[in-house]
Amino acid sequence: MNDRYNIHSQLEHLQSKYIGTGHSDTTKWEWVTNQHRDSHSLFIAQHDMLSYFALSENESRARIKFNFLERMIQPCGPPPERMDTDD
């Protein structure tokens, strides 16, 4: 019984260990950046997806793959200026 409580009370902590999870202070930029990275990694991983994008952009698959990898660095551009409001 007690164990289950504990596991559960630690659920958030456990989740926070994964990249891509969020919390109540996650900003739009962080969230969308993660979305982009997830998307690109998925596109790269899926053979058919990659072919589809290559065909659409009239590029080689390797080029598309490279672009996606590059784009994962800052997919949405630089983070927004931090606003100095402490809630």
Added chain:
Amino acid sequence: MYFPGGKTPDVSNKARTYTSIMQEQELRRDQRGVEDKMREKAKTGELKANGSDVTVQQKKKRRWDQAVEADANNQPTPKRRIDAPATPSQASWAETPGRIAPDATPGSAQTPGTVRHWAETPVHVSAGSMTPGREPTTPGHSGATPSGRRNRWDETPRGTGETPAHSGWAETPKANRAGEDKIEDTPSASVSKRRSRWDETPVTAGAMTPSMTPGAHTPGGGTPGGFTPGGAFTPGGATPSGFTPGGITPSGVTPIGNKAMQMATPTPGQLMAMTPEQMQAFNWQKEIDIRNRPLSDDDLDAMFPEGYKVLQPPAGYVPIRTPARKLMATPTPMMGGTPGFKMQGTPDHQANKDLVVDMQPKGNLPTLKPDDMQYFDKLLVDVDEESLTPEEQKDRKIMKFLLKIKNGTPPMRKAALRQITDKARELGAGPLFNQILPLLMSPTLEDQERHLLVKVIDRILYKLDDLVRPYVHKILVVIEPLLIDEDYYARVEGREIISNLAKAAGLATMISTMRPDIDNMDEYVRNTTARAFAVVASALGIPSLLPFLKAVCRSKKSWQARHTGIKIVQQISILMGCAVLPHLKSLVEIIRHGLQDEQQKVRTITALSLAALAEAATPYGIESFDTVLKPLWKGIRQFRGKGLAAFLKAIGYLIPLMDAEYANYYTREVMLILIREFQSPDEEMKKIVLKVVKQCCATDGVEPQYIKDEILPPFFKHFWNQRMALDRRNYRQLVDTTVEIANKVGAAEIINRVVDDLKDESEQYRKMVMETIEKVMANLGASDIDSRLEEQLIDGILYAFQEQTTEDVVMLNGFGVVVNSLAKRCKPYLPQICGTILWRLNNKSAKVRQQAADLISRIAVVMKTCQEEKLMGHLGVVLYEYLGEEYPEVLGSILGALKGIVNVIGMTKMTPPIKDLLPRLTPILKNRHEKVQENCIDLVGRIADRGSEFVPAREWMRICFELLELLKAHKKAIRRAAVNTFGYIAKAIGPHDVLATLLNNLKVQERQNRVCTTVAIAIVAETCSPFTVLPGLMNEYRVPELNVQNGVLKSLSFMFEYIGEMGKDYIYAVTGLLEDALMDRDLVHRQTAMYTIQHLALGVYGFDCEDALNHLLNYVWPNVFETSPHVVQAFMGAIEGMRLGLGSTRVLQYALQGLFHPARKVRDVYWKVYNTIYIGAEHAMVPAYPRMENDDRNTYMRYELDYVL
């Protein structure tokens, strides 16, 4: 781990521990210091024997027998009470109810002239407050009279060592008085309780001060007035002859003065000396005393109406006292006090309450245990922290942390642990260890508490790092003894601390700290040091320690150093096991020369170290030992006795490392010596020889023929005798070795030699033979046992079995194993065996009957193999007749035997027929004994499973009712068997009646019962298909009763869990019910419904039930904000189920609504939901994320998703 040949001192020898040795030394230093100081004082004239007290005493002396109304307040206040405030005011004395104040004079101080007070206050003698000085005033309650309490005092002599306990006042306190004066003066509990703690700050002021002014205590310091008439302050007065049961022999010495005073008031210091039970009893009696105290004038004034007045007693009135009592009433003046006499004043309420020390310190701290008093009593004093010096503040802070860690609740403990770790450097190593180490040495420390403190040390060591260096020695003194503790976990924790200490302080510090102990004269110190070094080696790596070890092992200074050095190697190999392999060669090189040392002990430990190294290295590394083989083999020819034993042991461990060829050669070499030593009378040698024989015989290179010819004859001659069976360890070792030999030479060879001994007259020896045969046959089977041996074997076993006087499991197991391995070949003997069993089933002794029944269940399978069904039928009938057995253990075994027979013979052929057997079992189900319940329910379940058709449905219903009771059982196996049996019965007689019974049971109060019932319903639903159960179950939901409705929901939850994808047929049926449950106000309704939905959603995954699921999700979702842990868990479970059953996209759409909600509380939970689905289905969410518009700074669009070809 111990190597018997070694010089390891006995662990259990607690008489002298490392710490106590160190502390004795320190103590001696202290003592010398104090003596010096006294001598100096004597020179300067400051030292005087309390002269003022003497004069006062003389002045007052004549007053002791007068009934004077003396005002105690105008008495001089000699410094008699050491732990009292400067002026021992009346109030402080009055705090002890029922105790006569030692400075008392006849006639109450507060109410002079009220004779009423002569009536004795009923006084309870409680442990801590027991003073010899008080007893005389309460003759009726002297130590001899109270009945039960006396025991407690004998039990816990500690702390009351100064009190003459129940022997009463007449006897002088024993050892102290008669013995040396010095000890007498430090009678505090802490001393008698734990002598290892002398060097600590004494807890009670009274404990220490007197020793500083010994003048006050020399017999001369007490004037004659201080003694009872006839008392002599000589050891003679302490003879037990002075003690009579009445406690009134005048020859005794009334403990006086400081001694009496010290025990007077239970100060915190004294309370600490009590055991918790004493403490409780003390508190209880305190309360009773307060309730039964005599009425004071104020009380009487309050009770009586106006107009009463206090009369003077008649002038000639003298209270009646028997002579004995008069004697008892002899004043107990303290040294220099008035030899007068006084009743204690009526204790007032408030003072009494304060007396029981509040064990709860202020400021959100956990309660103290009585044992904690001496460490944490400062926390009980309320002080202004600001007024303390920084050091005191630190100490107090540490004390608070430690108390929280030791006694606090888990969260409290966790926080304190974190804080003390964070602040470790700021608090400093000194103050921290000054408090932790004494605490860790406390003998009353519980395992859990020790573990916590070890954890504290671990953490702060990391933080303190090199700051710890000055304290390394102090820590080691405390921790090293842990390394040889009997308790495994204590040893592990000791290792952990030392290893962390080594990491923090560094190798250089560790070596320089422990170096002096390496050639300490005390073996104990060397032993613990060796172990500590081994731990350091494992923490910092063996290579770093090698140069040091090399130097130590070659020490020219003393053989002790060499001995310790080699012992370190031994301990390293024991501790690290195969991790020594990379360094094996260098380790062997380091200790090699020890084999030729001129000191026998060094040679022995070297051989033992080699044995340990070889054991750790098995089966590799023989090449590293090349250099020691020759000296070892030379050694076994050279030496005798202990040295030889160690050498043999080393060889025993080396032989398994060798190639077959070498092993064969060396075995032959060593075997000559071994066979010679077979006849050694030395127990240690015997054990080692047996072990080495075992190791030699297990090696590949040793030929069976060689063993048969050379080893077996002397082996059996010398070892297989009755004497070997007597010692437990010899017994084990001999059995193991013989089994190992049997593996080589075959079962028949060995069994042939021992089988006749099954009829030996010594029972213990027969048992050893039986155990050997059992193990040999379990390993090797019965294939090479010929028919003659088989006959002998059965004959012997039957004899041994019948002749046993103490029925234990060895004979039973042996019998079972032999019969099972002979299997079909048993057939001719079975009638005889069964005859024995039947005869023993009828025995007077319950144990015998139980064993016979157990034997049936073990050989039932063989009886079937031998096709002795008739015999089994007969046994069945007999067992059936014995079902009236009254001993539950036996009844359990009989049921087990029946079960064994039913299992192999089948339901149809069973005699007695099942239809007769089962009704007989029904009443037995009522039996409350666990073994009976378990065996009975197993048997009933078996019958319900396989042979339900033999029993009328009515009988099954009756059993159903009995089974409900079994759902209350403590043992899970019983509850599980009962629940499963419901399933079988429902299958047999249809679900309706069973279901009705179970549904009714949902109304009971007891939760466990209801839970089991819901499980049973779910099982019934599973075995009889849900559609037979669901209508009735859902109908039951209409009962407007919380427990029933929840039970129904829970049954549904279990049911959907069990039926899995079959749930797709029922989801639409239950949706309405779940809707209703999810709209209920009751939290548990919603929680259980959500669990149900979780299982349901998982079950219907992939069966197109999204519409129903989405509908249910709409009802589940509002619970997102619930905070109760169970509900939160149920909600998350349901969400996870939905993620699968409904798809993560839909759940994401729900979660998106709140991710950026203005209220943090909302965002918190919604992100939690988001994270849950994100972790579960990260990629599945890629197409489902909402479309984001770019702003002038960032591109949020995922353009790729807009491509259309």
